[in-house]
Amino acid sequence: MTQSPESIQSYLRPKTVRPTVFWRLAEDIPPRLNTALVIASIGIPLVLWWLVTTLGNVDPTFLPSPGQVIAAFGRLWLSGELMQDTVASLWRVGVGFLLAALLSIPVGVLMGSFASIRALLEPLFGLVRYMPAPAFIPLLILYLGIGEEPKVTLIFIGVFFFNSLMVMDTVKFVPKDLIESTFILGGNRIATLFQVIFPYVLPGILDACRINLAAAWQLVIVSELIAATEGLGRRISVAGRFLKTDEIFVGLIVIGVIGLSFDLLFQYLLRVSCKWASQKR
DSSP states (O other): OOOOHHHHHHHHSOOOOOOOGGGOTTOOOOHHHHHHHHHHHHHHHHHHHHHHHHHSOOOTTTSOOHHHHHHHHHHHHHHTHHHHHHHHHHHHHHHHHHHHHHHHHHHHHHHHHOHHHHHHHHHHHHHHHTSOGGGGHHHHHHHHTTSHHHHHHHHHHHHHHHHHHHHHHHHHTSOHHHHHHHHHTTOOHHHHIIIIIHHHHHHHHHHHHHHHHHHHHHHHHHHHTSSOSSSHHHHHHHHHHTTOHHHHHHHHHHHHHHHHHHHHHHHHHHHHHOHHHHHHO
């Protein structure tokens, strides 16, 4: 039985393969798969860590087992040292980051909204941004001593300039049609700034703060390595000096857990305060 040319062409035409759920581009994945992948991202490294330290002949000085790290955590927690160090680091990060955020957000919005302010401040901010914040430590100690002031100021310097420029870039991408429509409807500059521009860029501002919070934690650890009597950075430094690798792991894990908690908090704030942005995503 002969086949028509059309049927032969349809048979030879390459079949379009629909991508699997895992490889769908720019699409959500099922909740069950998302939960499984989240668990795997934490569980697989922990299992590999346990296997290497259990089956391999590894010196605990270089890589302690999960059990040894848990024991070190319990020891530091019961002695109260871990809580004291955690509170000290949280206080420094909280004060430095909040001061930087409270000042950088309005400065960034003004820089993105007014070309005159952007021309005045952007070159200076761009210059300071490329100066490593830890390089200011000798000057901060010289000017402010070795108390809490230089540590908080270091976090402020490391967050303020980056956050200002990131907020400015977010404001620059506000559609001009949206601003012009506001003026057509009778809005003035102040109303446009507070009722149109700021709500539009609020998701970007929260994302910028979420990203720069990680920089604040890096800076507090650096600042606590020098002239600090308490803090997670000092705890890691002292543990390294005496080859207490299990306590180093405790400090790193605590910092990671705290950072992840703040990251999830910012994501929650984004979903609650910017529902329109969450729906877009």
